[in-house]
Amino acid sequence: MTVKKQGPEELLGLNKFSVDEEKAHIVIDKVICAKCQDKPCLVVCPAVLYTLKDGEINFDYAGCLECGTCRVMCKNKGITKWVYPRGTFGIAFRYG
């Protein structure tokens, strides 16, 4: 029997998300983020939800793994809100 190895993208793709379209559970302040020199969110988010375009941080909370890494690593308070999604929303982890 051959066991197929799965990469991170395939494994993350197994998870199911219920996105709360009405209430973001993470909110950033782009003015603060623009002044941030290090922008650790660009490298620490395992779901790669923070991106840089034309010098501006873009963020989409859909696909968040709720790990809290960005909240811990953001030293300039660019993340103005970080809470877990409301009940029934968010990630449902599924293991391959």
Ligand code: SF4
């Ligand atoms: S909580 Fe984790 S997965 Fe969600 S945006 Fe922050 S670093 Fe990315």
